[in-house]
Amino acid sequence: MTTAAEDIESVESFRDRARRWLADNLPPAPPIHFSEKGKSWSRARELQRLLYDGGFAGICFPKEYGGLGLTLAHQDAFSTESHDYEMPLAFNIPTLTICAATILDMGSEEQKRTHISAVLRGDELLAQFLSEPRGGSDLAGLTTRADRKGDNWILNGAKIWSSGAYAADYGLCLARTDWTVPKHSGLTMFLVPVQSEGLTLQRITQVDGSTEFCQEFFDDVVLPADSVVGEVNDGWKTATRQLFHERSAVSGASPYASGIQSHRGRDVTTGLLELARRTGQIDDPRVREDIGEASALNLVHDQLTTLITRAITAGSLPPAAGSIVRLSSAQNSWLQADTAVRIAGASAATGEPDKVTGSGQAGQDYLMRQGWSLAGGSTEMARNIISERVLGMPREAAEDRDVPFDQVKHGR
Ligand SMILES: Cc1cc2nc3c(=O)[nH]c(=O)nc-3n(C[C@H](O)[C@H](O)[C@H](O)COP(=O)(O)OP(=O)(O)OC[C@H]3O[C@@H](n4cnc5c(N)ncnc54)[C@H](O)[C@@H]3O)c2cc1C
Known part of the structure; x- marks a missing residue:
């Protein structure tokens, strides 16, 4: 929904209001855990309801479906302010950023009214x-x-x-x-x-x-x-929208995510610094260089995300360009995971995940490293999309492209 510019609360006023509300209503964020283990869905539903009742749910979703109809800048302000509070982050992927976003683009009026508002109230999770x-x-x-x-x-x-x-x-x-x-x-x-x-x-x-x-x-x-x-x-049209939203979500570019995801952003550098401190290596020049490199790539990824998202929104790049951010996101996640393991050393493999230094946690998180190059479509597929649909290179050969599906030979 478009709202006349004069009707929209300024980002700064919204940020101030959000800051006060968060301090009064949300508990502090629990310690950083990169692994998804132990995720409490019922707690996420409670927190999402809290945001809804407080008037801070679905910042970029249209008002008629229960959202606030505000801009990405409002969402960014809220996410930044909410960094130190417990947030319903489990609602972000895939419920809000992928599924609700797809229903918004492709669903019937009835589906939008029913499901988007149920999600924003914390009553419905989607897969x-x-x-x-x-x-x-x-x-x-x-x-x-x-x-x-x-x-x-x-x-x-x-x-x-x-x-x-x-x-x-x-x-x-x-x-x-x-x-x-x-x-x-x-x-x-x-x-x-x-x-x-x-x-x-x-x-x-x-x-x-x-x-x-x-x-x-x-x-x-x-x-x-x-x-x-x-x-x-x-359905391919609907799936294409869904995949677009998935790539945006996985690479941190979705306007529908609320709160900062724990495996990216400033938490990553903070986590690496903390690990170096706890393992007594904070003054080691090699470790400092590694953290510097990881931090720099993180920064580049953030900037790239902003740049590409703006270009897609403005129409100067096709939606398929989301794959550039998707690819960069996987490479960034790999470097963060590799750096944590380099700092942790052998204890990444032998340490207990929740013990004092956090070295074991680095090993535990490393087990998800490869997952970041598969989630939201693999990095190889992202490269295919970039070459074919952004750079205009020839399409990959496919025997089954124009053949009726019941005549395609399977299992070869
Ligand atoms: C964290 C995470 C969350 C996920 N969540 C969901 C979810 O909620 N719902 C869901 O449906 N799926 C989900 N997935 C699955 C994900 O979409 C798939 O893993 C992904 O699409 C790849 O499919 P696959 O694992 O079957 O690998 P395959 O398709 O079997 O591919 C195997 C390998 O071959 C490569 N490959 C395949 N075809 C080509 C080609 N044409 N050119 C070059 N290389 C190629 C791939 O890149 C990959 O490395 C999730 C995956 C992860 C890791």
């Missing part, structure tokens, strides 16, 4: 059902199917790697609804209740012990016609 066991990069090649039966759709298939789905209320699920057309043309996006009859959800235990990832099996799940997000057989 993404995109990746499948056969692979996530070739998203358009998915084989989960939805068949029309009377007024309903019948969903069958399997999804995997859905972050936090066990705690979610709905998942945005991309399924094949027409097998007689090329792969991008026969897809439809559905909003699927996680508690649906016929949906079996399993949590996956990762190498770092966390169980946030889920796998879902759909056996004749019945979905009403109004579960479709966007148009039937035009």
Whole structure:
């Protein structure tokens, strides 16, 4: 929604009001833990409700759907001010920044009114059902199917790697609804209740012990016609928006994130300095150089994010340019994780995660290093997108591009 400039509260006035409200209403932030282990979804719901009741939820979402209809500058001011307070950060990815943002762009009026406001009130969490066991990069090649039966759709298939789905209320699920057309043309996006009859959800235990990832099996799940997000057989359009929001979210560029994510921003340098201090290496020139390098890349990434986001908003770069930030974000996360392990030394592997120096935590966090180059689409796919859709280089060869999906040879 556009609001006349004169009706908008100034950023400075909004910042002052937010500062006072935060001090009066939110507890201090808990200690930094890069790992997602132990995330409390019920606490996140409570905190999101608190923000909503205080008038600080959904700063960049339109007013008619429960948001404030303000600008990114207002959101940035609030996020900066909220840095030292406990925030519902678990709502950011994927609920607010990816799923609610996609519903805002592609959903029906009814879906926007129902789901965006429920999310902003803290009543609803959303998940993404995109990746499948056969692979996530070739998203358009998915084989989960939805068949029309009377007024309903019948969903069958399997999804995997859905972050936090066990705690979610709905998942945005991309399924094949027409097998007689090329792969991008026969897809439809559905909003699927996680508690649906016929949906079996399993949590996956990762190498770092966390169980946030889920796998879902759909056996004749019945979905009403109004579960479709966007148009039937035009789900790729909805998915493209969703992937755009995902790249923005993962690289820290989304206007819908509230609060500062713990694995980026100034926390990263603070965390490395703290680790060097606790391990008695704060005066070591090599360690100081490493932290300087990590800090510099972090700064460059932040600036790049701002620059590219502005260019996409202004239309001077295509939305696909979000992949540049996505790529930089993975490289930045790698350097931060590598630097922490270099400082921690052997105790990254042998130390207990929560003991005094934090060295073991560095090792624990390192286990997620590779994940940052997969989440939101892999770095290789980001390079493909940049070369093909930003630089205009020739498209990667694909045997199945213009072939009806039911004639594509699978499993080769
Ligand atoms: C932290 C995290 C959170 C996630 N959350 C979700 C979620 O909520 N919902 C969801 O649906 N998924 C989620 N995913 C899954 C993620 O989208 C996939 O991991 C990603 O799309 C890659 O798919 P894949 O793991 O199946 O790898 P594959 O697609 O099997 O790829 C394997 C490797 O081959 C490379 N590769 C594949 N195709 C090409 C190509 N054409 N050119 C060059 N290289 C190629 C890839 O880059 C990768 O390195 C999450 C992943 C992570 C790590």
